[in-house]
Amino acid sequence: MSLSPQKPISAYVFDAYGTLFDVHAAVRRHASGMGPEALRLSVIWREKQLEYSWTRALMDRYVDFWSLTEQALDTAFSIVGMENPELRRKLLDAYWKLDCYPEVPTVLKRLKDEGHRLAILSNGSPQMLEAAARAAGIEDLLDEVFSTDILRTYKTRQDVYELVTNQFRIYPETVSFQSSNRWDIAGASAFGFRTVWVNRTGAADEYADLPPAAVLTDLNGLLALG
Template sequence: MTHSAYVFDAYGTLFDVHAAVRRHAGEIGPDGQALSEIWRAKQLEYSWVRTLMGSYRDFWQLTEEALDYAFLKVPTADPALRGKLLDAYWRLDCFPEVPAVLAALKAAGGRIAILSNGSPAMLESAVKSAALDTVVDEVFSVDEIGRYKTVPDVYEMVTTAWRLYPQSVSFQSSNRWDVAGAHKFGFRTVWINRTGQPDEYRDHPPALILPSLNGLEAL
């Protein structure tokens, strides 16, 4: 093991952000995928815009607002499902390989953390429902600083709390923009490209690209 700390983004990397809509796909109808994609895209857009203009709202508020927008964009989806979808978001499925990979990294002596835009309550619920609370050493939420990724202060929360140099941290995210921000800060980065997206931000390249977390424990 070459890194003393393994830090993971949460949504899209450990937890499937589309699981909430998929859980109620039968009630939503044929446009469920479109609803889910708009929901996620707006959730992220709101985080970036609010950070740029210095008007922070926690990630749960942005999640609610993004879903409301998605319902307006997808009129075939019944807004009466709002409560069910938001409830499901508190208990998103983790990807199948996540528990075993994190356990293997921890067993090999690594410290395991989550660094996420999510609010503390959201992250606590997700970690517990996925039974990851026994392997995750610490959860860092941007709520502590009131700004979202990719501002450097977000990544600095880890190095400050754990008294580490950035290069001793291996950071994993499925979001290419997050990988770029972490690389700029100085982390060793691994892009978990689950959906085969084309590369971007080529001036801030990942050290490694993997289709899932599998194989990370062998490096």
């Protein structure tokens, strides 16, 4: 599906975890010493990390994203019946330097070379996002890194997406927002962004009343949208 907006795109904004950075990279890096529960632990870790952000936002009881990441890992260890303080430390250390997906640096550089403003909009705490962008070698391509931490809440609160339009002084419909999370796409669509769902895993569609403008299997397809 092609993006054919009435107004040109002013900025390309990307979710971070699962969109630019592989959230399962930390466990994969240490999977050889974890046994058959490695994948299950990684999936639970991610699910609980997101669950805790949603419930905290709904309760208006903010805890920063790094703390949620630690709590989610502890829960994952408990669920799979694993207790390994040294592995816990290694996994948390690895989360600061998650691998980016292979196409990310090339796609961002192409968009930057075309004169577009680029930004991250993420639940991640500022230090986490800065470290991840630096490790991936993309920090110099980004005009802004927006963290929900400044608002002490999480997506899909609508004022989170407003961080972009307020800072860049642009209309929502001139923002192309990319996320691998369908719930995030729904929230950004409700705000008025033109959304691109990066469906890397072939997940089933949801939120039919808040559809994306385009669906891609990875970010390479973004270069073909016009």
